[in-house]
Amino acid sequence: MATDLDTELIGLDDLRKALDGKTLPGDELTIEGYQSALADHALLAPAEDSDHAHPFWLIVLALRGMGITVDELCALAGQREQDTLLFGTCGIEQHSPPRVGHTFRTSATVGPVARKESRGGGFLDFVTVRVEIRDAGELVGVVNQGFIFKRGA
């Protein structure tokens, strides 16, 4: 949750201590059939004659499967009311298709944090979370989510 407007910007050393290389709890999640059907409808997905979930589900499993909420990630990153969280990048590797009805174990780690000065004189903090997704121990996918904290003045 964002803190007050008066809060000072978290220092880079503290940000690194809070996040660099941090192992997140991960989770165990199931792709339910009805949720897969609703997502296919909402995503305008082409028909698929298999039990393979849409590859987008790797992103769903990664976001839900960090083991902490996005709000909790923001708190670790010292997000203040004037800071804005942006979803900057996302990469998926699909090793094998996640199957509808299966239950997946996720493990998540935070990569090295980087800070850059923006053109407007503020700061941008880059936080990457890597989530590995396994079905019965077999790696089915990897997702790298790049979050950007745009620090307000």
Added chain:
Amino acid sequence: MTTTTLPAVGDAVPPLRVDSVEADKIRIMALVLQDPNPIHFDLAAVRAAGLGDREVNQGGVTMAFVMNMLAAWAGSRAAVRVVDCRFSANVFAGDAVDLGGTVTAVREVDGEHLVDCEVWADSGDGVRAIAGTATVAFPV
């Protein structure tokens, strides 16, 4: 019998168009993602964030449209192996989205052809919302 022609470097990925992103579908995906950010379903929050007066599509959903294009081209969801995207602009409810791509390399790895592409998603007014790369598998 289906005959698959292997793409060549420089070929265009068959384009795909989403005629209009629907607000109700953005709301469904907020539930699927368990994403509490109100810019996806609360117009007051959208206005308060200075983002105009239409719901904001989730970046991952616009990325999923890219995956739709790739799966339709390669013939299955399983064929989509890698997608890396950078989000550079928002897509809003009511926007059209044009998906496209170009083949940059064709490789044979462990008995299958892997086709590397540049991919993109443009909102209806021509603003690039996503730029990235992808790898899809084609049968040998």
